[in-house]
Amino acid sequence: MEKISVIIDGKVFEAEKDTCVLEVARRNGIYIPSLCYHGEVPSSGGSCRVCLVEAHQGGRMRLVTACNYPVRQGLEVKTDTPLVQRIRRGILELLLARVPNSEVIREMAAKEGVTEARFRKDEGESERYKCIACGLCTHVCAEVVGVHAIAMVGRGADKKPATPYDKPSDVCIGCGACAYACPTGAIQLKEKDGIRRIWHKDFEMVRCSVCGVPYIPKAQVDWIVKRTGKDRSFFDRCPDHR
Amino acid sequence: MGTINSIEELDRYRQKLAAAVKPNLPTVLVCFGTGCQANGSRLVAEAFTEVIKEQGLQVNVNLGIKTTGCHGFCENGPLVVLRPQDILYLKVKPEDVPEIVEESVKGGRIVQRLVYQDKVTGEQVAHYNEIPFYKHQLRIALRHIGTIDPTSIDDYILAGGYAGLAKALTMRPEDIITEVERSGLRGRGGAGFPTGTKWRSCAAVQSDVRYVMCNGDEGDPGAFMDRSIMEGDPHAVIEGMIIGAYAVGSHQGYIYVRDEYPLAVRNLSIAIEAAREKGLLGKNILGSGFSFDIKIIRGGGAFVCGESSALMRSVEGNVGEPRAKYIRSVERGLYNKPTVLNNVETWANVPEIILKGADWYASMGTEGSKGTKVFSLVGKVNNTGLVEVPMGISIRELVENIGGGIQGGKKFKAVQTGGPSGGCIPERLADLPIDFDSLTKAGSMMGSGGIIVMDEDTCMVDVAKYFTGFLVEESCGKCTPCRDGLPRMLDLLTDITEGRGTEEHLAMLEELCDLLTWGALCGLGTSAANPVLSTIRYFRDEYEAHIKDKKCPAGVCKALITYSIDPEACTGCRLCAKNCPQTCITGERKKPHVIDVSRCIRCGVCKDVCPYDAVRVS
Numbered sequence: 001m002e003k004i005s006v007i008i009d010g011k012v013f014e015a016e017k018d019t020c021v022l023e024v025a026r027r028n029g030i031y032i033p034s035l036c037y038h039g040e041v042p043s044s045g046g047s048c049r050v051c052l053v054e055a056h057q058g059g060r061m062r063l064v065t066a067c068n069y070p071v072r073q074g075l076e077v078k079t080d081t082p083l084v085q086r087i088r089r090g091i092l093e094l095l096l097a098r099v100p101n102s103e104v105i106r107e108m109a110a111k112e113g114v115t116e117a118r119f120r121k122d123e124g125e126s127e128r129y130k131c132i133a134c135g136l137c138t139h140v141c142a143e144v145v146g147v148h149a150i151a152m153v154g155r156g157a158d159k160k161p162a163t164p165y166d167k168p169s170d171v172c173i174g175c176g177a178c179a180y181a182c183p184t185g186a187i188q189l190k191e192k193d194g195i196r197r198i199w200h201k202d203f204e205m206v207r208c209s210v211c212g213v214p215y216i217p218k219a220q221v222d223w224i225v226k227r228t229g230k231d232r233s234f235f236d237r238c239p240d241h242r
Numbered sequence: 243m244g245t246i247n248s249i250e251e252l253d254r255y256r257q258k259l260a261a262a263v264k265p266n267l268p269t270v271l272v273c274f275g276t277g278c279q280a281n282g283s284r285l286v287a288e289a290f291t292e293v294i295k296e297q298g299l300q301v302n303v304n305l306g307i308k309t310t311g312c313h314g315f316c317e318n319g320p321l322v323v324l325r326p327q328d329i330l331y332l333k334v335k336p337e338d339v340p341e342i343v344e345e346s347v348k349g350g351r352i353v354q355r356l357v358y359q360d361k362v363t364g365e366q367v368a369h370y371n372e373i374p375f376y377k378h379q380l381r382i383a384l385r386h387i388g389t390i391d392p393t394s395i396d397d398y399i400l401a402g403g404y405a406g407l408a409k410a411l412t413m414r415p416e417d418i419i420t421e422v423e424r425s426g427l428r429g430r431g432g433a434g435f436p437t438g439t440k441w442r443s444c445a446a447v448q449s450d451v452r453y454v455m456c457n458g459d460e461g462d463p464g465a466f467m468d469r470s471i472m473e474g475d476p477h478a479v480i481e482g483m484i485i486g487a488y489a490v491g492s493h494q495g496y497i498y499v500r501d502e503y504p505l506a507v508r509n510l511s512i513a514i515e516a517a518r519e520k521g522l523l524g525k526n527i528l529g530s531g532f533s534f535d536i537k538i539i540r541g542g543g544a545f546v547c548g549e550s551s552a553l554m555r556s557v558e559g560n561v562g563e564p565r566a567k568y569i570r571s572v573e574r575g576l577y578n579k580p581t582v583l584n585n586v587e588t589w590a591n592v593p594e595i596i597l598k599g600a601d602w603y604a605s606m607g608t609e610g611s612k613g614t615k616v617f618s619l620v621g622k623v624n625n626t627g628l629v630e631v632p633m634g635i636s637i638r639e640l641v642e643n644i645g646g647g648i649q650g651g652k653k654f655k656a657v658q659t660g661g662p663s664g665g666c667i668p669e670r671l672a673d674l675p676i677d678f679d680s681l682t683k684a685g686s687m688m689g690s691g692g693i694i695v696m697d698e699d700t701c702m703v704d705v706a707k708y709f710t711g712f713l714v715e716e717s718c719g720k721c722t723p724c725r726d727g728l729p730r731m732l733d734l735l736t737d738i739t740e741g742r743g744t745e746e747h748l749a750m751l752e753e754l755c756d757l758l759t760w761g762a763l764c765g766l767g768t769s770a771a772n773p774v775l776s777t778i779r780y781f782r783d784e785y786e787a788h789i790k791d792k793k794c795p796a797g798v799c800k801a802l803i804t805y806s807i808d809p810e811a812c813t814g815c816r817l818c819a820k821n822c823p824q825t826c827i828t829g830e831r832k833k834p835h836v837i838d839v840s841r842c843i844r845c846g847v848c849k850d851v852c853p854y855d856a857v858r859v860s
Binding site: 049 | 544546561563565566568569714715716717718719720721722723725726727728729730733750753754756757760761762763
């Protein structure tokens with residue numbers, strides 16, 4: 001890969017061409033807030049807008065999302081200018097008004113000096129009220145797990161991740177990758193008596209033959225066996241006892 | 243005749259069509275645009291056929307009947323044009339047809355009651371090109387519309403169609419691009435990106451496959467430029483696309499049409515099929531060795547799908563959501579291949595530019611915006627409809643000369659241009675020449691060409707609220723500023739129009755506008771603040787009247803107005819009392835009536851029905 005040099009906050013860094021600004025910044029210890037992006041999920045990013053930074057290139061400045069803006073030779077990035085701070089605070093205030101119950105958003109907003117949203121708040125106790133509709137869960141499901149059990153449905157303020165018609169999905173394997181990846185912990189995954197419940201569906205868990213702890217949904221084992229040809233007996237034990 | 247195999251054959255075919263035309267045959271053109279069809283033009287055409295069938299045998303009247311695309315003067319439809327005299331009849335009903343045949347076709351006289359009458363001067367004008375609505379127009383993109391039958395490829399070829407393509411096929415692709423660059427043509431879809439530059443960038447990218455696309459997802463309220471072209475002259479779009487495809491090296495094209503345009507889909511489908519039969523689409527076009535075909539994709543009705551990246555996702559079968567365009571569509575567009583996407587009107591201009599040359603096209607318009615632009619002129623003007631004028635015409639000329647001034651002699655207040663995310667320009671700036679750059683500078687935009695004229699009875703805060711409400715409904719919900727910012731803006735605007743506004747509201751509105759403009763993902767979001775920004779910029783006093791004085795100066799915002807009856811003007815006719823849905827108007831016959839303000843819902847019925855103009859709004 002072609003190496004280029006990029007300036008971030010006045011310092012010069014070497015990076016592979018077309019790496020995103022956020023990755024280059026992270027590797028070099030520069031903080032840029034981020035919610036909807038995950039390095040292992042190809043089409044994630046670009047929707048929450050908290051990682052907006054100034055990109056100066058070719059005599060032109062614009063705000064770009066660090067999580068998907070490709071670095072090229074001659075790019076200069078500024079992550080902490082008054083403009084960036086102003087827009088970042090505005091976005092966090094909107095998110096805070098949307099999900100006042102989310103600790104993650106509260107903390108991130110407080111870090112930028114936003115403690116209270118002046119707008120009408122969406123009040124509610126359900127998990128919906130932690131969801132920032134960033135879509136990362138749906139990208140993980142489609143691109144990492146490969147099952148397409150959930151998608152973003154509706155539009156505008158009502159947009160949300162959901163299974164088709166909000167009914168239990170035929171293809172969901174209960175793996176919970178969506179819940180682990182969710183930046184605000186908005187997806188509920190509950191386990192009780194060897195049964196996992198996620199997206200309106202119950203999954204029977206396989207117990208570890210050594211410790212007896214239910215640790216993986218049977219449907220997920222079926223999926224992995226089908227996809228990889230791995231021997232089923234591999235899953236008799238949990239990762240701690242293999 | 244089947245396939246046309248060479249440019250020479252196309253010329254011969256056109257000559258053959260011309261030879262078959264009876265030069266002195268009187269012809270009636272019946273408009274079959276969506277507006278006129280809705281007003282019953284189909285029945286009018288049938289009536290003509292009937293009358294000719296009956297009378298033709300007896301008196302040997304020979305009359306051609308042709309159904310055409312939209313003439314643009316839709317509010318006066320069904321429209322009928324009589325050729326060769328070029329007489330335009332308005333609001334023609336089937337029962338008028340025998341009289342038209344008798345008087346005009348046979349007798350050569352004009353049926354006065356059916357001709358245009360100027361609403362201000364009362365003057366009657368019978369000839370098409372002398373009617374003010376048409377007199378000031380210059381039609382390039384709309385060149386054939388209203389004169390040819392859009393379902394007949396022969397009609398198009400006879401009118402000179404596909405001559406631009408024939409010429410293009412003799413040119414080198416890079417010379418075509420240079421010609422389009424030199425013409426100064428800029429994208430008619432809204433952003434005004436130079437078309438030739440876009441083509442050159444696409445052609446420069448190394449790739450085995452390239453696509454050309456046509457954006458026919460016109461969704462601005464009140465705008466119907468593209469619909470009219472797709473319905474009325476589909477071959478112009480197809481011809482433009484073939485030329486573009488040849489220039490950039492593409493073999494597959496897509497036309498994305500919203501499904502709410504059934505007639506456009508139908509006429510385009512007929513045109514594509516006919517072009518294939520003639521060998522103008524498909525393999526080895528006109529024997530040039532160049533192959534290209536077009537597929538129609540019907541959109542599902544989301545406004546955001548008019549945004550280029552969302553449109554491409556939609557064609558691919560994904561949810562129509564925009565993506566970051568840090569890598570442009572000309573590099574990675576549809577199916578990640580280099581793609582040229584142009585708007586319907588842009589494509590329709592291309593054949594004429596190639597045929598007549600860049601210099602001809604660049605001789606019209608302004609420094610930065612060449613050629614003509616089609617506008618849909620709607621709102622409080624006397625003549626509403628579709629017009630094509632040279633770039634650089636002033637707003638005032640458009641409103642007063644073509645639009646015939648404001649309805650009912652009211653005062654001209656503002657125009658809203660550029661669709662829902664355009665802005666409002668006040669009357670005092672009405673001498674501004676209309677082009678891409680001047681409108682943007684004034685805080686609005688060209689957009690796809692919607693012009694909504696507003697009079698003194700329009701409340702600008704209410705206008706901002708209306709457009710913001712539209713955008714709230716149409717936001718795709720992908721990015722935070724647009725999804726969550728627009729509803730908050732609507733909250734603030736609602737508060738202001740309902741008398742709960744404070745200075746803080748105005749400040750927060752401006753903050754949200756700033757956030758959207760800088761922070762949103764796509765063009766819909768970054769321009770969504772324009773309605774609010776431009777109305778605050780030019781009509782701040784109106785916002786302040788709502789906030790400080792709790793008054794709506796235009797008398798529109800219901801929470802801030804009261805209705806009363808002027809006892810001097812009221813005759814006690816009881817009409818208002820009879821019509822009031824709240825039955826809160828009382829009074830004895832022939833004595834002044836009174837409105838019980840506590841129960842009044844400010845619906846305005848009393849004002850509408852009062853024959854003495856005695857109902858006051860304050």
